[in-house]
Each structure stands twice: as C-alpha cells, then as structure tokens.
Amino acid sequence: MSKQKKIPLILIFFFVLSPFLLASEKILINLEGNYLAYSYDYRQIYGENVKFEFSLYEVSCQYIKIDVASRTFYAYGNIVLKKENEIISGDEFLFDPKKNIGKLISYKEGVEIKKIGDEGSEIALSKNNILDELSLSKIKKSFIYFTGKLFQINKNFEIYGFNVGLYLEGIESIGFKKFKLSGGFHQRRNGISLNRIWYTRSQGIIGRLSYLYEKEKKINTITQLNYEEHSVLKDYSGLKRQIDVMSSTTINFNENLNLGLTGNYNSGGLWNTRLWLNKKWSNKVNTQVDVLYNKPINLQGEAWVGFQSNINANKFGNISFVGKYGIQNQVLSNISYRNTFLKKINFLLSSSYSKVKIGRNGDYSKIFSGGINLSYSSRIFNLSTDYYLNYDLFGDQLLSQPQLRLGLNPFNFFGGLLSASIYNIFIYNNLNKGEIHEDNYSNNTVFNLSTKPIFVQKSFSLNFNIALEQFVEKEGRNFTSGGFIVNANKGLIKGVSVGGLYNIQSRRKTKSWLIEGTTSQNLSAVLKVNPSKRLNGWVSFSFDPKNSTWRQSFVDVSIELFRNWKFHSLLNYDFILKKINNVDLYIIREAGQFQLRFVWRSLSKQFMVELVPR
Amino acid sequence: MKRNIIIVILLMLSSFFGSCITLRPKHIFPPDNQVEGIHLCKGMEDSGDLLKPVDIQSDFTSKDDHINCFIKLKDVSIKIRLRWKWYSPDKKMFRDTGDIIVNQNEEYLGVVTAYDMLQLTPESKNEGQWTVVVFMNDKFIGRKTFQVRPLKLS
Numbered sequence: 127m128s129k130q131k132k133i134p135l136i137l138i139f140f141f142v143l144s145p146f147l148l149a150s151e152k153i154l155i156n157l158e159g160n161y162l163a164y165s166y167d168y169r170q171i172y173g174e175n176v177k178f179e180f181s182l183y184e185v186s187c188q189y190i191k192i193d194v195a196s197r198t199f200y201a202y203g204n205i206v207l208k209k210e211n212e213i214i215s216g217d218e219f220l221f222d223p224k225k226n227i228g229k230l231i232s233y234k235e236g237v238e239i240k241k242i243g244d245e246g247s248e249i250a251l252s253k254n255n256i257l258d259e260l261s262l263s264k265i266k267k268s269f270i271y272f273t274g275k276l277f278q279i280n281k282n283f284e285i286y287g288f289n290v291g292l293y294l295e296g297i298e299s300i301g302f303k304k305f306k307l308s309g310g311f312h313q314r315r316n317g318i319s320l321n322r323i324w325y326t327r328s329q330g331i332i333g334r335l336s337y338l339y340e341k342e343k344k345i346n347t348i349t350q351l352n353y354e355e356h357s358v359l360k361d362y363s364g365l366k367r368q369i370d371v372m373s374s375t376t377i378n379f380n381e382n383l384n385l386g387l388t389g390n391y392n393s394g395g396l397w398n399t400r401l402w403l404n405k406k407w408s409n410k411v412n413t414q415v416d417v418l419y420n421k422p423i424n425l426q427g428e429a430w431v432g433f434q435s436n437i438n439a440n441k442f443g444n445i446s447f448v449g450k451y452g453i454q455n456q457v458l459s460n461i462s463y464r465n466t467f468l469k470k471i472n473f474l475l476s477s478s479y480s481k482v483k484i485g486r487n488g489d490y491s492k493i494f495s496g497g498i499n500l501s502y503s504s505r506i507f508n509l510s511t512d513y514y515l516n517y518d519l520f521g522d523q524l525l526s527q528p529q530l531r532l533g534l535n536p537f538n539f540f541g542g543l544l545s546a547s548i549y550n551i552f553i554y555n556n557l558n559k560g561e562i563h564e565d566n567y568s569n570n571t572v573f574n575l576s577t578k579p580i581f582v583q584k585s586f587s588l589n590f591n592i593a594l595e596q597f598v599e600k601e602g603r604n605f606t607s608g609g610f611i612v613n614a615n616k617g618l619i620k621g622v623s624v625g626g627l628y629n630i631q632s633r634r635k636t637k638s639w640l641i642e643g644t645t646s647q648n649l650s651a652v653l654k655v656n657p658s659k660r661l662n663g664w665v666s667f668s669f670d671p672k673n674s675t676w677r678q679s680f681v682d683v684s685i686e687l688f689r690n691w692k693f694h695s696l697l698n699y700d701f702i703l704k705k706i707n708n709v710d711l712y713i714i715r716e717a718g719q720f721q722l723r724f725v726w727r728s729l730s731k732q733f734m735v736e737l738v739p740r
Numbered sequence: 741m742k743r744n745i746i747i748v749i750l751l752m753l754s755s756f757f758g759s760c761i762t763l764r765p766k767h768i769f770p771p772d773n774q775v776e777g778i779h780l781c782k783g784m785e786d787s788g789d790l791l792k793p794v795d796i797q798s799d800f801t802s803k804d805d806h807i808n809c810f811i812k813l814k815d816v817s818i819k820i821r822l823r824w825k826w827y828s829p830d831k832k833m834f835r836d837t838g839d840i841i842v843n844q845n846e847e848y849l850g851v852v853t854a855y856d857m858l859q860l861t862p863e864s865k866n867e868g869q870w871t872v873v874v875f876m877n878d879k880f881i882g883r884k885t886f887q888v889r890p891l892k893l894s
Contacts, residue, residue: 174773188879189773203880217873217880233873233880237831253883262773 155180155199155223157190157277163262164277164285164307166270167718169194171277171285172262176201181226181243183207187219191260194283199223200257205230207242214240220253224281267689269295269717272307295689330362331355347375369393382406395423410438429453443473456490457481474499492519508533523559536574543580548573568599585617605643607633621657626650628671647672660686676701690716776812776851778874778882784808784855791853798886802866809872809884810855817848823875824856829868829888834858860888 159176171192178185188203201219207230214230221228221242228242265271274290285307292299321334333353340346352370356362371391378384382405389399402416413435421427432450439445443465450458462476477496484491494517501510512529533549550571557564573594579587591611598604611629618624627650634643650668655661663683669676681697694712699705708729715722723736782804783794793810800807809824821839828834837856843849860866866888873883 202883218883233825233827233883235833237827237871263776 152281154279154281154283157279159190159275162274162277162287163265164272164274164287164290165265165268165718166272166307167268167720168260168264169719170260170265172260172265173277180207180221180223180228183209183214183242185219191257192279193254193256193260194279194285196254196256197222197224197283198254198257200253214242216240218253223279266293266296268293269690269715269722272305277307325358327359329354329356330359343378345375345377347373349373365394367393397421410440412436428456430456452482454483455481456483470502470504472499472501490520493517494519506535506537508535521559523557526556527553529553542578544575544577546573546575566600568597570598571596579615585623586615588612588614603635605633605635607631621655623654625652625654627652645672678707687713692716774813774815774876775881776814778812778884779810780872780884780886781808781810782806784810790851791855793855798884800886800888801891802860802862802888803891804888805860805862807858807860807870807886808855809858809874810853811874811882813852813854813876814850815848816843816852817846819843819846821875821877822854823878825873825875826856826858827871827873828866829870831871834870 155178157171157173157176157178159173162171162173162176164171171190171194173190174188176187176190178190184207185201186204186206186208187201190199190201192199199221201221202217205216205219207214207216207219216230216232216238218231219228219242220231226243230240230242232238232240271293272287272290273293274287276288278286278288280286287302287305287307289301289303290305290307291301292305317339318335318337321336323334324332326332331354333351333355335351335353337349338347350370350372352368354368355366356364356368357366369392371389373390374386374388376384376386384404386402386404387399389397391397398418398420400416400418402414404412404414406412414433416432418430418432419427420430430450430452432448434446434448436446437444443463445463446461448458448460452458458478458480460476460478462474464472464474466472475496475498477494479492479494481490481492483489495515497512497514499510499512502508508531510529510531512527512531514525514527514529516525518524530552531549534547536545536547538545548571550569552567552569554567555565574592576591577589579589581587589612591609591613593609595607596604597606609629609631611627613625613627615623615625628648630645630647632643632645634641647670648668649671650666652664652666654664656663661684663681665682666680667676668678678701679699681699682695684692684694686692692712692714694714696708696710698707698709700707706728708727710728711726713724719740721736721738721740723734723738725734725736726732727734779793779796780798781793781796782800785792785794791810793808809826811822813820820842822837822842823839824835824837825833826835835858840854842852842854856872858870858872867890869885869887871883871885874881
C-alpha cells in the first residue's frame, strides 16, 4: 500500500479510536424542567418548575438560576427536598453540587437556615450580584441561546442539552437531539487524550496527543506529542514530517522536598533535559540543585550542573547565590545582598562572574560585573546613587559608571491649584581598555509645572503645563528645551462639548558660539458629542500655526443599534494630501464571552469577519 | 489524495450530524415568570399610571427614615396577592404587610408596579444587614439585602 493511501486509513483509525481516548465525564447534575434556557454568550442557565437530585434528595423548585462561570447554583420558590420519608421545604436553596453542600433558607417569623449535604463542611455560599442580573430576558437577548427540558452538567462543567432548540439572535432555528452547549473548564483527566487531528494547506496533517498522570500532592506528569505530516503537501520545501515531544514530571516527596524532570525532543535534531531537586529548609532558606543537558542543532551538546540558594534573614537582609558549572570548564555565578534600613533606605549589592566558551577555538569570554545601589525616598524627595562596574577580562576592558539621581516629589501650592516637580540625573562613565582611557559625564535636569483645571465659567475650564529641560555633557552637545501646553474645554449644551489644545515646543542646541534649534507649534480642536448612551462621537482638527496649514482630521462615531449590536466608524482625512487616508467601519455584536465583528478597512481594502474571545 | 481526505471528513460529519440534528425542534412554550425586577430605593416617582424608583441603592444610613422595596411585574391577567416581609439584622421579622390584593377586577395589565415602605425608627438600633423578601400568591419570588450604616459625623 502506498504511503498516500495509508493516510486516510490512519485518520479513520484515530476517528474510531477517539471516543475511547476522550473518556466521558461523570454527571454532576441533571436538570429536568418545564422550561430551561442556556445562554452561550454568558454561560448562564435559567429554568422554571425544575427537578434535580442533590445529596440523595430529590429537589423541586419553581425557578433556578445557574452561573456556570462562577459555579453558582441558586434555586428559589416552593423548594421541596424529598428523601424516603423525609420532606423539607424552604424558599431559597443555594448549593454547590461539586462540594455537596447546600443552604436551605426559609422566611417565617425569623430567617431559618438549614445545612444540606456534607454536614462537616462550612457553608460559605451566598447569593451574588451576578444572580440578580441573571434573568430570562437577559438570556433571550443573547446572540446564541438554547432551550430544552433536560440539561446535564458534568463534573468538568460541560453542559449537554437533550432535544434542544437553538436560537440565533432571538430567531428559533434548528434543533438537536443531544448537543454540547458549552466547552467546560478544560480540566485535565489522567490518561491519554487525543487533542487534535487536523489538516491545513500550510502544515499538512497535524496530530496532537497528550498523556497526563496526576496523583494529588504526590506526582504530576504531562507529556505532549505533536506530529506534522508534510509529505501530503505539494511544493513543501521543508522536512517531510516533524515530531515534537515535551515532557514534564514533578514528584513531591513532602511539602519541602520536590524532584523534577523535564525533557524536550524535536526530530529536527535538538533535544534537552533537566533534572532538579528543590529543598525548602525553612520559610527563610531554600536550595535547588539541577543538572541540564542541551543539544542544539549541528552543535556539540553541553552539560551544566547548577546550585542556587536563597536566604531570607529578615532584618539582616536577603542573600541569594546562583552557581553553574558547565563541561569544558565554563562557569556562571551571581551573588546578591538586599536589605532595607530605617524603613526608607534600600541597599542592593550584587556581583556576577561568567566564563563562557566562544567560538570553536577554545577562547573564553570572562566578564566580572558588580553594582551597588543605595536609595532613599521620603515624602518630599527621593535620592538614589548607583555604582556599576563591568570588567571584561577577555577583552581587557573596564567600565565603571557611578550615577546620582535626585528628585523633588510633585508638590502643590496656591491651594492645590499649581503642582511642580523637578529631578536631576548625573552619570559619569570611565572606560579603560589597554592604553586607552576615556571618561565622560552628562547631567540632565527636568522641571515641570502644571495647573488643575481653572473654571472661568461654570462650563468653561482652562489648564496649563510648562516643562523645561537642560542637558549638559562633556562633549558639549548641550541643549535646552521647553514646552508650553494650554488646554481649554467648553460645554455647549448637554452632551456636547468642545475642547482646544495649543502647544509650543522649542529645542535650542548650544555648542561654543553656535546656537541652533527648532520650534514647533500645534493647535487642535475636538468636538465631542455624547447626548445619550446610544450615541458617542467626536471630530478633531489639527492646525499648524507656524506654517498656517491644516494638517489632519479624525472622526469617530459609535452608535448602539439594537440587541447589543453596535456601529463604529473611524475616518482620517489628510488636509496636506487632500484625501481621505483611511475609513474603518465596524459592526459589532457584543455577546458575553465573545465578540462578533464585521470590519471594513479602506486602506487595505479588506472586509473581515472576526470572532474575538473575551 | 485531497479527495480521500474530503471523503473521510464528510463521512465523519455526516455520521455526527446525521444522528443529532432535527430540523424541526420541539417548541417549548415560554415560561410564566412575571417578575421584571425588584429594587430598593429612597424615593418613588409617581407620574402617570406607573411608579418609578428613584435613587436605587443597597446602602442606607440611619438618617434615612424610610426605605422602599419596589417590584415591577408584567403580563398580569388574574388577581394576585403580594406580600413583603422585612427582617432586621438579628434575622427576626420586623414587618409583614400581609397579603395585598392586586388586579381585583382580573383585567389584563401589561405592567404592574408596587412597593412597600420600611419606616426606620431613630430610637431603635438599625445598623447592620437587613433583608426584605417578596411573595406572590404565597410563593417566594425575590429577596433583597441592604445595609444600614451609622451616620458619619464630620
């Protein structure tokens, strides 16, 4: 049999096998009612005259509301619980079928609460706001909803409906004898599962298989196999097939000792594996040792042995150490110490050394680096000083860089009307490379002053912002820049306002006798229209006062249509090119857990239908 | 080759959908829940035939001398009995309206609005979480909880 004929047979084999691989989940709750509705958009169930079983009781109620996402179950109205000769009644029943706990509430001379189900459990059940908002009219406004008389929820919170009718945008369409109404929470089960068999014109036949084994708090292992068959594709230039295997296992000997093994393999010729042991000595001390082997494509594999430890000595600070040794005499190490003194002074000291092989000539890159950082922050100002040292032993190059940062936190004056801040950064660099010695420095000072909105009239406000910056350096590429922004807002009528913004920026470069610079100005206006919840839009224009030219205009309009459908458009007009640059038109349906969008983009002349998960 | 793949996929789809799709779904009659909403509010606007809740909230202070529980029903065509029960933070019944007859003439009413008012007495200790439940024809139809907080002295 030729290879090509084998492929459909393999597909049929997997198709026949798949129900066995995808083992069915146990049923959590069966709901039988005169009317049941499930919203796909919101993952919520509403039902009337419903019966179900809970903790060996047969429960009947007038109404039921279930929010699957938050796993909230709420039955109310004429609640009756029957078990052999026992009959209990109440007005409300909050329950969790997975934990087998429930709370039956009756309103008589007082509020009476009775625990149902697992007697030993604490009942933390309460009715939340989601249930207040859950109603049949909300479900009927869903883009997709189902109605039926029998729903089944399994332990994975997947919902199945029997003899259900599908409603699409409120219109009754086809029915299903049995239909999976929701995807559940995708909780994994022990065993092999076939995740996917698919065919695409770019990747060929794709198969994904995974194996999971989990023993609570003891062992956890997951292995995934991805297979791609490219030989079925015409003109495919790469490998005929590709296999990827990824595996990860963790064994917990006890709360403080764990062992892990990970491995990855690709049929292209690369693989790696790592074995690690983690020991928690106390809440303050933790140690990990690991062995790693990595085999890249077309290169020799290399093995590393690592050790890392972290000691948290509270007021004496935090010390961490990382050390790795690789075959061929390679070393990576790092040590750091961090502490806080007098609640406001932070201190960090770190040092690292690396010796790594470069190229195939037996050369090594050897770098030593270290740094100290000391910072102090108060209500009024913050001060930070750094010293950074990098010593390249291979290139015989030493860089040292001290820095000093001083900032005055924003402070208000004139009764909070004005706010000002200032900060300064000084950096010094010193580089020694053989006979070459270089040093330079730079200093940058920034000042900012802004006002809160000043109401000239009840519906007319102004605010200003001034920024100044001075940059000085050893090479003399100094500059001074300044900016001024004024912003005005005026409400015209209810839901309509106009805003204007003018800014001027200037940058002057000074070097010896030469002064050069640029100045730019911009004036823009925006008209905002928001008369109701259904209509929201704005139009903006920008103008260059320096050259007396109009630049661009943007229009943005959003209109709510009906049943959560919305129209949105964005237009951009270029006055300089005298043409419409782009028009984007959207028709959007908000549907709870997803959004359906019909999009037209004039720039790319594309019409798109997008289904966006939320 | 592609033909074989298409045949296999069509076989899969036909075996799946053929067993579950029915083109004429069983029509289920819409339910009869008449409750449109229950709200707690400070005031009530009485313009025209229907009442409208004003200042809907679930947090009140001991300064608020009364709290309204408003209910809106739809499609009422028979005589109904409404009843409000108010429970204080110690879970004891504070007020029971008894049955209040609505639509005595059994006319069809598209919308029915009604409310009950809780009077807070300044001399009693009102702070804590209160509960109000509403019954229609002896059947529990809704509950609201609200907080009464002590008045902050500035």
